Amino acid sequence: MTQRATDSVLNSTGGAAAAPAPALEVRGIRKVFRERRSEVHVLEELSLRVLPGEFVSIIGPSGSGKSTLFHIIGGLIAPDAGQVLMEGREVTGEKGRIAYMPQQPALFPWRTIEDNVLLPEELRGTSKASARAHARAWMERAGLGGFEQAYPHTLSGGMQQRAAFLRALMSPQEVMCLDEPFSALDALTRSDMQRWLLDIWEDTRRSVLMITHHIEEALLLSDSIYILSARPGSVLKRVEAPFTRPRREDLLLDPSFIELKSEISAVLRQEQQKRN
Incomplete structure (x- = not known):
């Protein structure tokens, strides 16, 4: 992959091209958990979007607020700042707006x-x-x-x-939120489930936001990927997966897939080092 191609794939979140009204949009979410005299800053100015029929993944270090973000989107907890919108209408704090798979x-x-x-x-x-x-x-x-x-x-x-x-x-609900749905499965079953999910999703084209720790899984399934920083979680990069659909497992051996996986891994390692 050339540097120009890489730059077009691995972009900052600014300057996004005009797109259809998002099925889900999160704007400037901030969340701080307070207990007695301590404060834990979990999310800071986090923004992302899922277009209609788009499969989007979130990947980031442990403790970067991914599950907290899902709880905010689902209306289970309130953000300290920011908005959740669906099809352009604010739904911050409203329950029953998403389909959820834990x-x-x-x-x-x-x-x-x-x-x-x-x-x-x-x-x-x-x-x-x-x-x-x-x-x-x-x-x-x-x-x-x-x-x-x-x-x-x-x-x-x-x-x-x-x-x-x-x-x-x-x-x-149009938007499905999948919270590490295959994390408890063994490697072989997980691979089978990824193939199965690809087949089902490519027929239904529901709007999906998925949390995962697996870069390969994110690239195989997703149209775009948001890489989060260490806590407090914010968006470091938005990655567009430049692979045509339908996708099959042999994509994992494609040189461009391997190179993009390596680039995302480097971003995550660099962020992890900041914590250490």
Whole structure:
């Protein structure tokens, strides 16, 4: 990759070209946690956006405020400054605006896999027959056909994660927030899940914001990547992944992929050294 090409991919967040109204926009978020006489500055002037149908990842050092940012976007905690907007409307502090998938599947153990998957439509008041048909169609596609009446504890970690993702997918919200969804999986299962998620997402094109610590995963899945600084978290760089879709695993061996991975890794190492 030439220096000019690198510069066009690895850019600061300023001077972004005009784009459609973001599905999600975070502006100038600041968060400080206070306990007795101590203060922990977690986020500082953090801004990012997710365009409609865009897959965006956040990557950064541990403790850089990534999960706190998700809690702010989901309305679970309030920022000390800044705004959260969806389709141009401010929704700061409002709950129920995103579909959320946590690090662990968080399936209800007393519900069958099918009943877990169709829960969002059940809460919307969709007829049971319609919700069940919709859930079964997705489960068949996700490789969960035949496990509709199974309970979560009887399934492998990867199958539980598929069910959790389908539950988020069946939620009515346009924006999906995925918080390190594959972190608890072994390397082989994680690779399988990445391929599966690519296939599902490329058909649905939901607007996704994902937290990950894996550079390869971020580059393989994402249209753009925000690299965060060490705490207090702010955006160091916004990286556009210049790879055509559909993407397949052989992309990991592409020289331009390897070079961009190395550049992002260098940015993160440099930031980690500042903490040390």
